[in-house]
Amino acid sequence: MTQGASASATGQAAAQDQSSPWPVLWALVIGFFMILVDLTIVTVATPTIIEDLDASVNEVVWVTSAYMLAYAVPVLITGRLGDRYGSKRLYLAGLTVFTLASLWCGLTTTVEALIVARIFQGLGASLMTPQTMAIITRIFPPAQRGSAMAVWGATAGVAMVVGPILGGVLTDGLGWEWIFFVNIPVGLVAFVMAWRRVPALPTHAHSFDWLGVVLSGAAMFLLCFGIQEGHEKDWAGWILAMIAAGIALLVAFVVWQRLNSAEPLVPLSLFKDRNFSVSNAAIACMGSIGAAFGFPLMLYAQAVRGDSPTEAALLLVPMAVMSIFLAQPVGRLTDRLHPRQVMGFGFAASLVGFLILLWRLQPGVAVWEIAVPMGIVGIGNAFIWAPTAATANRNLPLRLAGAGSGVYNATRQVGSVLGAAAIAVLMDSRLAHYLPGAATHGEAGAAQIPDPHVAELFSKAMQDSLWLPAAMYAVGLVAVMFYEKPRHEGFGH
Template structure:
């Protein structure tokens, strides 16, 4: 029988998590409106989304531990107030700089809330009752991520770009009331002082790594400022995170933490092999999902000519399939087994991605992709709920915040790495595939134009305008008929070259999903008796 109290609290948690995940994708469709409304350049508008993801990723380990220290309700309420206030600030922004600052604060609020949502589920429901709430939590994540661009498109078209942020105000107020009334206020006891050095190493390492990877393409993997290059930041981030990991392992090996310090990642998490395997799998899933969507969305819009809203609508069946499957998987994983569902889901997602890559052609019908997008959604749904359930199944309540912080960090970092790696691969692919297509299509032109045509297209494919086929590089001295022929051929060249590059770039997410399958094979379920123990 479902308890009224826990489920009332659960819906409030879902509303919070829905806002967090929605705001990670809703901005994309509003970019053109923001460019006009704020008189901003493209780099500034891209930073509107990048700074949110950065601020939402870097503090997750720390905010998860803050929930264990001060109580998850208090940290969630503070984060919710900050997030809602920053949403209003974002909607009222009158300049790109103001909006970027507001989004950074909004990301910090999201980072405070995210670990607490899963932490509360772990505390509210015992392991044997956790399957359904975890499946709801996973379904909310998938549906919010996939429907963000659709909702954003509707709001931008009918109300203006400001409303993609202002819509959070009523949701935030209702969630705040539910949180204050329905969430229990657990208060920890016997807490030692924070590991300040570990927090600094972790935060600085994640900041350098995520910033470098996320913005590498913008800086052409070169100079960021002065003598500092993107590669320097990435290496610095890896070194700092390595020092952080060494420090956490040192805590585990010590009989007693030095000077009463509480480690950021408790020894109980480091010693749980299933938790480690689940985090590696979660990172692989985040990498693959972000990595597959980037080339597919660009292909739908650039090659097939769909608007941002239309391309998002095309993904709605995938969101529905992911949500329904997540609910079913969450309800059945204790009978079927989590590991078969997770591995089967990863393989299904990989197979669907492979078929989508095979189907992608410049003249393809957009709706022909829907069946395999649905299959991909089924694969995603099979993974989310069982993976979250087994990651938290054996953890005591006093580690819930730390575990949630680590688990969410793995997904976020995996997503950032997937976006950057596939984006870089796509950029390289375009630079190679478009000139190759140009050499073939040049045969349609009179001989005296062929060499210049290939040279101009090659130059365009290596610049920031490589995806722009509305103003192709056409010499001004051509007669109208030849110029019209060149424009049509250039469009065909870019479509053919980009499609080839997109198909090739989808190989990387598939490969990472295979690594995810290997990681998932390390998941070991606790004995059945362990699922009946109270969480605390």
């Protein structure tokens, strides 16, 4: 078939789905939800994996960091690959890699092998994510695109909360391996639905910025590895040199994006749109919060309260319920209210809830004293995830929507990578301060700490660590104050 005939055929397929694009969205959401759940599903299983695989806290955090890093680094280029070779084809390829890597994760017997398997999971996720946003942008008419993106954004927010809950139930009932095995049937269903429902959209040529890929990938790896391993290696000279080299490469990447006259990975002209820039700052904060808050909270619940993985995960239910319950009404508000009002309320409510949680995170507190602030955080999050996604690309011309989607996804993932690395450093350092030796083994395991004094010190270490996500909520609140009124037709009606 000639390229023209191929474009015509795929154009017809797209046109057929244009009349009812929602089934396509739901088909994509299944796979997208699954890969985002895996960003946080490990957090509640952390104590069990530490015990079963004889691992340290830092090593188990690397199980999540490796996934996030492999997810974040290629995501800028995989969007362009989808444009060149077909978004549907790249999505299905990524889903296949992700599902097979999930089987590998569940079959591993050492923490090192688990980290390697998670890298391949992350690569599969990186192939999938940009395709979902790009397909939505192309198949939905402008009048429905905001609602579709609100669903997409809400899916991200709900998945970040459902991950630990699902992880707790599976770890408690079947074993930590099943937090990965569960992806196999879900992946098969997602593959069949995408194969049948997602149209093969027309492709077009791209020049690929491989130098940009190398610079950004090397910068992210050096920064993440240096930050996460810094405390454990006593901030040795070579660790500081890695961090400095990562910063230097990041600067070189930005300079190269400015100088590249062909097709840069990150068109810097995107950031001339204030709302796009602010949305990227907000979603970076949310990415870091989603990656960071679960580790200290789940360790506290299981080591101090003596909760099972399921009981620990249930502490997050109020947050998940409020996020899900409010997703639709908040989506409607996004088209009528100034984004500064919507996201400002969201970050403020989440910050208040988180500060209450920090205050009450002590041995012996009643469940409701944790559930109430978690619910408040969930209310706030509902006003952040979907509206931020809907606002990010709202003012951009359609020709830049694909590039904007890739940058937005990459920014969220960069925030997640750095959040996971930073929380590992904080937990390690605070445990070393209050309970020398606990960061390696022992008190960080799955069993409840029997000594009340030790339990109190462990709680303090986890409280101190949770100041990181609290600070990121505060940064996000400041950032969203810079939103301007959207320029799209029909705003405010």
